[in-house]
Amino acid sequence: MSVLKWAAYEHLIIRGAYDVSRNFLSKYISEHIGTAVTKHAIRHVMTLSNDFFQENNPGYITMSVRSGSMLSGSFQDLFFNVPTTTFNLGLNYIYFCWKFDVYFVAISAATCVAFAWVHYSTGRISDEVRRDAINMQRSQSNQQYDVFEHWRTVASFNKIPETTENLLEPLDRSRDSTIRRGVVESLMDAIRRSVNGVGLAVACVLMVGHIAHGRHPVGDLPSLMQLWGSFTGGIAMLCGLGEKLRTIAWQTETLSALLQRKPAVVDREDAIELPDVIQGRVEFRNVHFGHDPRKPLLKDVSFVAEPNKTIAIVGRSGGGKSTLVDLTVRFFDVTQGSILVDGNDISGVKLSSLRKHIGLISQNETIFATTIMKNVRYGKPDASDEDVYQACRDADIHDKIMSFPDGYQTKVERRGSKLSGGEVQRLVLARVILKDPKIIILDEATSQLDALTESNVLENAINTRNKNRTKIIVAHRLRTIEDDALVLVVENGEIIEKGINKKLRVLPGSEYKKMWDAASGRRQTGKAPDATSPSPHGLDEFQARLLIERRLQYPSESVEDSIKAVNERTDHEDGPRFGAGFLGFFRLALGKDAGPEKILKREMGSVIGGGKQLQEPREGLSRASSISID
Known part of the structure; x- marks a missing residue:
């Protein structure tokens, strides 16, 4: 009896230790494999090119990457459950055949x-x-992500009820599909069980006959049923594992497709490293580009951005301006021609080496959901706190940050949703200033700033601190372009005009002059200004905005000093200077008896804050002279 007890205890201990060890080992290995697959997928995604992220929304990418974790269960089944089940099945069937x-x-x-x-x-x-x-399920996830991502648009168009119904309708179809799937699987399982039951019934009838004729003892009937259940159960388990593996394979199809995706822009095997210090000369040489060869976006574009100089790219929307920026950073490779940095074709330069020397600020730049300090320091991880503070001062955002309760440790929400668009742009600008690249690309980088802040940022952060940098500026607000900058007018993928800003904007008949005059609010009549006009030199909207905002910021300053300060900042060859004509314009706009102080203070707070437009001129003021303050 003691021997039996010892054998029972030994069986329990050994069996228990075996089960624990097996489960731990299988879980350990399968989870490590699943994590390794997910890490590999993330590394692969981060090597892909800009086109991949333009084609796929973040929800799809995240879902595809996470599906790698599903593989941990399949590895556990494949390497542990399948071998164990197969081994037990084989032993039971051999014993069945022998018995x-x-x-x-x-x-x-x-x-x-x-x-x-x-x-x-x-x-x-x-x-x-x-x-x-x-x-x-995939379709629903993509649809839900798309709607949640654009909730503001849905709300602004008052489409929340309709859009909600569009999201809920697929859930009903999914529910019906799940129920149908359960019914089908139950029917299929019943058919499989019936096959097994028929076979077992035939075997049992035969065994009863053998027992009746004395060929087998009575005890062989329960043995038959037990062994039958063991090996047919093993077969059912193997078939079920096959179904499970197929399901996981379908669920990870997107991961498989993702891992097979090749980056469109890669380093060549003979790619070189740019020096740590470069001159910053950028040259486009007969560049052609198009996602579809039948629809080229750029056609034979050639220009040179000399070191430490500014080049401005202007033109109508869709003309190819941002495409030039994308090619410079090498988000795409040119179809034909070449782009050179310091004489080196960038297609033969390592991407990391090229982008190390470029700072890009675009109108769609966002910040990460972390602290302000980490967001700015992203441009230079080893920068000191003081370096970060100075970069933010240059970007005219330091004082605003210090007004927050947690200062630089303030955690911003996703995409900086708790900050204004202008604050986000200035944080992005500070990040690039901290990086201190030799080549700076500004793609409508100040589009969300007011005129005074924009002027301060351009003066301090762009033109002063980065005066020894090559600057490529894509601009719709032409007043942000330096007088000595080389201007390229791009239309339909071609450069149609090229020249120095202060010369090209006064060139009769030029496209750029038309753009400049339109931006300045001037009439395109081709006639000289009327000598009897209240503002004989015309009205410069940009200067008007600067003067109004300066008067609000420095109320104790005399009007004459304010005009002088703005004139010094916006002095140019063809632009008007403020004087009696300008003040006369405001007198007529706000009332004939208005003095300088009354003119500049009257309702200006609402004008700047709300974009009020002086569309109804007073008596004696021509409609062509009216001004819109954005």
Whole structure:
């Protein structure tokens, strides 16, 4: 009895230790494999090019990457459950064949073959239902992400009820699909069980006959049923694991497609490193580009941005300005021609080496959901706190940051949603200033700043601190362009005009002069200004905005000093200077008896804050002279 107890304890201890070790080992290995696959997917995604991120929304990318974690269960089944089940199945079937005669072996073999065939046939039907459910789930996830991402648009168009219904409708179809899938799988499982039951019934009838004729003892009947259940159960488990693996394979199809995606822009094998210090000369040489060869976006573009100089790219929307920026940073490769930095074709330069020397600020730049300090320091991780503070001062955002309760440790929300657009742009600008690149690209980088802040930022951060930098500026607000900057007018992918800003803007008949005059609010009549006009030199909207904002910022300053300060800042060859004509304009606009102080203070707070437009001129003021303050 003691021997039996010892054997029982030994069995329990050994069996328990085996099960614990097996489960731990299988979980450890499978989780490590799943994590490794996910890490590999993330690394691969980060090597892909700009086109991939333009084509796919973040929700799809995230879902594809996370599907790698599903593989941990498949590895556990494949490397642990399948071998163990197969081994036990083999032992049980060998013992079954040894214990019973050829009739039972033939019946069991026929049952196993029939069961496997039925499982495969019915599994194809279940697979179609399961695959439809997976595809429907993916579609719903993409639709929901798209709507949640653009909630502001939905709300602003008052489409929340309709859009909500559009999101809820697929859920009903998904519910019906899940129910249908459950019914189909139950029916298929019943068919499989019936095949196994028929085989077992035939074997039992045969065994009863053998027992009746004395060929087998009575105890062989329960043994037959037990062994039958063990090996047919093993076959069912293997078939079920096959279904599970197929399901995981479908769920990870997007991951497989993602891993097969190749980056469009890669380093050549012979790619070189740019020196740590470069001159910053950028040259476009007969550049052609187009995502579709039949629809070129750029055609034979050539220009040179000399070191430490400014080049401005202007033109109508869709003309190819931002495409020039994308090619300079090498988000795409040119179709034909070449782009050179210090004489080196950038297609033969390592991407990391090229982008190390470029600072890009675009109108769509965002910040990360972390602290302001980490966001700015992203441009230079080893920068000191004082360096970060100075960069933010140059970007005219330091005082605003210090007004927050947590200062630079303030955590911003996703995409900087708790900050204004102008504050986000200045943080992005500070990040680039801290990086201190030799080549700075500004793609409408100050589009969300008011005129005074924009002027301060351009003066302090761009033109003064970065005067020894090559600057490429894409601008719609032409007043932000330096007088000595080289201007390229781009239209339909071609450079149609080229010249120095202060000369090109006064060139009769030039496209740029038309753009400049339109931006300045001047009439395109081709006639000289009327000598009797209240403002004989015309009205410069940009200067008007600067003067109004300066008067609000420095109320104790005399009007004459304010005019002098703005004139010094905006002095140019063809532009008007403020004087009696300008003040006369405001007298007529706000009342004939208005003095300088009254003119500049009257309702100016609402004008600047709300974009009030002087569309109804007073008596004696021509409609062409009216001004819109954005």
